[in-house]
Amino acid sequence: MDLESLKQKVIDGDAKGVTALTQQALDEGIAAQSILNDVLIPGMGVVGELFEKNEYFVPELLLAARAMYSALDLLRPRLQAGDYKPAGKAIVGTVQGDLHDIGKKLVMIMLEGNGYEVVDLGTDVPAERFAEAVKEGSGQLVGLSALLTTTLPAMEKAVHAIREADPTGKVKVIIGGAPVTQAFADSIGADGYGRDATAAVTLARKLIGDA
Amino acid sequence: MPSPKPERPVRVTLEGMGLEIEVNPGISLFEAVRKAGLAIDSDCAGKGTCGQCRVHFLENVPPAKAEDELLLSPEEVADGWRLACQAFPQSDCRILIPQATPQARRRKIRVLTTAVEEELAHSPAQRTTATGYGVAIDVGTTTVVCYLMDLSRSLQVGVSAFANPQKAFGPDVISRITYAHRSPRELRELQHRLTAAIERNLVALCAERKIAPESVSAMTVVGNMTMMHIFRGVDPWSLGVAPYEPVFLESPPLAGRELGFHRFAGAQVQVLPGIGGHLGSDIVAGVLALDLPHRPGVSLFMDLGTNGEVVLCSGSILAGVSCAAGPAFEGVHIHSGMAAFPGAVERVDEVDGTLRLDTIEGAEPIGLCGSGLADAVVLLVRRGILLRSGRFVAPDQVPPEVPADLRRRVQEDGEGRRFLLHKNGERGDIVLMQRDIREVQLAKAPMRAGVEVLLNECGLAAAEIEAVYVAGAFGSSIRSESLLALGVVPESVRGRIHAVGNTAGLGARLALTSPEHLAEAGELARSIRHVDLVLRDDFREAFAENIPFP
Numbered sequence: 084m085d086l087e088s089l090k091q092k093v094i095d096g097d098a099k100g101v102t103a104l105t106q107q108a109l110d111e112g113i114a115a116q117s118i119l120n121d122v123l124i125p126g127m128g129v130v131g132e133l134f135e136k137n138e139y140f141v142p143e144l145l146l147a148a149r150a151m152y153s154a155l156d157l158l159r160p161r162l163q164a165g166d167y168k169p170a171g172k173a174i175v176g177t178v179q180g181d182l183h184d185i186g187k188k189l190v191m192i193m194l195e196g197n198g199y200e201v202v203d204l205g206t207d208v209p210a211e212r213f214a215e216a217v218k219e220g221s222g223q224l225v226g227l228s229a230l231l232t233t234t235l236p237a238m239e240k241a242v243h244a245i246r247e248a249d250p251t252g253k254v255k256v257i258i259g260g261a262p263v264t265q266a267f268a269d270s271i272g273a274d275g276y277g278r279d280a281t282a283a284v285t286l287a288r289k290l291i292g293d294a
Numbered sequence: 295m296p297s298p299k300p301e302r303p304v305r306v307t308l309e310g311m312g313l314e315i316e317v318n319p320g321i322s323l324f325e326a327v328r329k330a331g332l333a334i335d336s337d338c339a340g341k342g343t344c345g346q347c348r349v350h351f352l353e354n355v356p357p358a359k360a361e362d363e364l365l366l367s368p369e370e371v372a373d374g375w376r377l378a379c380q381a382f383p384q385s386d387c388r389i390l391i392p393q394a395t396p397q398a399r400r401r402k403i404r405v406l407t408t409a410v411e412e413e414l415a416h417s418p419a420q421r422t423t424a425t426g427y428g429v430a431i432d433v434g435t436t437t438v439v440c441y442l443m444d445l446s447r448s449l450q451v452g453v454s455a456f457a458n459p460q461k462a463f464g465p466d467v468i469s470r471i472t473y474a475h476r477s478p479r480e481l482r483e484l485q486h487r488l489t490a491a492i493e494r495n496l497v498a499l500c501a502e503r504k505i506a507p508e509s510v511s512a513m514t515v516v517g518n519m520t521m522m523h524i525f526r527g528v529d530p531w532s533l534g535v536a537p538y539e540p541v542f543l544e545s546p547p548l549a550g551r552e553l554g555f556h557r558f559a560g561a562q563v564q565v566l567p568g569i570g571g572h573l574g575s576d577i578v579a580g581v582l583a584l585d586l587p588h589r590p591g592v593s594l595f596m597d598l599g600t601n602g603e604v605v606l607c608s609g610s611i612l613a614g615v616s617c618a619a620g621p622a623f624e625g626v627h628i629h630s631g632m633a634a635f636p637g638a639v640e641r642v643d644e645v646d647g648t649l650r651l652d653t654i655e656g657a658e659p660i661g662l663c664g665s666g667l668a669d670a671v672v673l674l675v676r677r678g679i680l681l682r683s684g685r686f687v688a689p690d691q692v693p694p695e696v697p698a699d700l701r702r703r704v705q706e707d708g709e710g711r712r713f714l715l716h717k718n719g720e721r722g723d724i725v726l727m728q729r730d731i732r733e734v735q736l737a738k739a740p741m742r743a744g745v746e747v748l749l750n751e752c753g754l755a756a757a758e759i760e761a762v763y764v765a766g767a768f769g770s771s772i773r774s775e776s777l778l779a780l781g782v783v784p785e786s787v788r789g790r791i792h793a794v795g796n797t798a799g800l801g802a803r804l805a806l807t808s809p810e811h812l813a814e815a816g817e818l819a820r821s822i823r824h825v826d827l828v829l830r831d832d833f834r835e836a837f838a839e840n841i842p843f844p
Contacts, residue, residue: 138685140735142683142839179536233471233472233535266342
């Protein structure tokens with residue numbers, strides 16, 4: 084079958100089409116891992132580029148994500164049965180005091196769309212909860228999100244708690260959100276700042292590598 | 295790379311103002327200018343994210359920072375433009391602050407008057423036993439309006455409107471909350487800046503009307519929840535962190551002196567009660583002014599200013615939401631955006647195939663305010679230059695029927711697609727960038743989503759809404775057609791939209807002049823149910839659904 088058309092359907096956000104073509108590809112004996120690596124990830128890469136160029140916006144990104152997840156649902160059991168390893172594992176959450184999660188959701192989509200496994204701690208997450216997740220070894224990367232200036236101090240607290248939980252500094256912390264800047268990231272000792280969801284992927288690749 | 299620090303203060307000449315200031319090492323130009331008591335525009339309070347504080351270095355240009363490269367064009371950077379908040383002058387220099395030129399300083403604030411106010415003015419005077427004078431104050435995040443009333447006759451004798459001096463600490467409530475929370479000193483500073491500005495303007499108004507300030511015996515004050523807290527000197531921090539709750543809803547009557555007034559030390563000050571969350575007494579006053587519960591059928595009240603608030607009313611059922619709409623319609627985060635001051639483009643039309651811009655007071659166009667921004671976007675969507683998704687079409691994909699004057703304005707370069715509205719304005723070209731359209735979409739979608747959630751909450755359908763009353767600075771200047779075309783309100787309310795002006799100020803005057811209305815404000819504040827949007831799935835869905843244009 085034509086895997087290009089499956090990729091295009093991901094980009095177009097056609098969930099039904101993606102489900103049908105993914106099933107067809109699996110039926111034809113194409114490996115789940117190659118559907119993921121050769122179709123879904125490059126497809127979401129294109130989506131990310133379009134988003135970064137402002138050609139795509141939140142609704143298009145959400146539609147593409149829905150299409151991607153409908154394929155992932157079919158692939159996951161097979162990936163888990165095989166010796167598939169994700170590109171990396173990330174923990175994400177909106178810091179304490181902040182209930183806004185659209186930015187975090189977009190970051191999750193872009194990370195998962197690029198082969199990372201993501202543990203979502205939700206919104207209004209206390210610093211201790213991030214630290215616990217790090218101690219439990221849930222990820223090599225932590226993404227912190229904040230929408231309000233008022234919750235920036237909570238972000239700083241979370242970074243400190245993560246550092247305490249991981250004195251070797253193996254776990255990397257990236258931050259983002261409307262009030263966050265590179266200067267703020269530097270001042271609280273975060274490993275990276277991303278302007279948007281696609282920047283999170285670039286940072287993840289740089290900081291914890293790629294499969 | 296850290297910049298080498300100068301050892302002594304440098305002298306910066308402010309061109310065109312006949313002023314010189316000293317800038318100490320480690321202090322940004324932005325801070326130094328502000329410390330000198332001069333205003334400099336900023337939407338991000340100097341964090342280097344908004345690009346509003348651009349200044350022109352005429353000599354000894356400091357090195358460009360990443361923020362400069364990001365927010366200014368390469369030509370501007372090469373020409374010596376820098377963000378004041380990122381500039382740390384290394385040696386004596388001369389700069390030009392574009393916003394501080396004499397034309398920009400002659401700003402006047404228009405006070406909204408509408409049919410509803412006319413109604414009030416012509417209604418028979420309330421019977422009252424009060425004597426002396428009173429003041430009704432509407433404290434907006436951006437603008438403060440004071441109405442001086444003759445209490446014995448319930449007659450308005452003067453009005454004074456001025457910019458909220460807290461604007462220097464950020465354009466939105468969140469930045470004010472952040473500043474106020476730093477320490478009790480900063481909280482007092484915010485409170486006193488406001489009360490001092492009110493006092494100064496009121497004393498001037500009293501002098502004009504030959505009234506002794508001491509004869510002002512009463513004040514009623516309305517505002518959003520953050521303004522209510524800061525006015526009373528109460529730390530608004532809990533409004534800024536989850537679950538975003540106020541410290542108080544109702545306020546006892548206070549003496550003017552407790553709030554920092556001197557000439558009005560003896561006046562009794564009543565802050566009207568708020569509803570909950572960020573829904574403050576300005577919304578209570580609006581509902582009171584419109585007498586919403588006694589209007590037949592289902593009605594919707596929208597206050598569109600720096601924040602967007604919506605109240606749905608069906609007889610005795612009242613529910614309200616506060617939408618984090620984002621300040622795009624205040625001109626914030628918009629490339630050529632500005633507040634509604636002279637020179638702001640407030641109308642954009644296509645007339646006989648050419649683009650026509652109308653500015654406030656007919657001044658030379660400087661930038662776009664909310665209503666002009668809305669008009670422009672609506673025109674571009676109607677002409678197919680913007681797709682429903684909000685994406686600009688490529689210059690060679692403009693539909694064939696679009697007239698040449700509009701067509702040539704659709705441009706594309708390395709930075710993306712844009713629409714040129716006006717060439718060579720005071721601050722450079724007035725353009726609409728692709729990312730501006732995205733800001734508009736992010737501002738309008740939550741307002742509509744708020745309407746949808748209220749309809750869900752009350753079990754009503756959009757078609758049942760019989761009247762939409764639109765208040766607030768932006769709400770009063772935007773065309774009804776634009777509200778429909780942007781999708782802020784559902785298509786079914788076409789022909790049922792009424793601009794009602796500053797209802798908050800009207801309600802404050804009613805509560806000032808009549809005890810019945812004051813009591814009613816208390817009842818309303820308790821009966822309007824505050825619906826919290828942030829954790830609702832139906833809000834998220836409606837938000838995403840309403841990002842495209844209808």
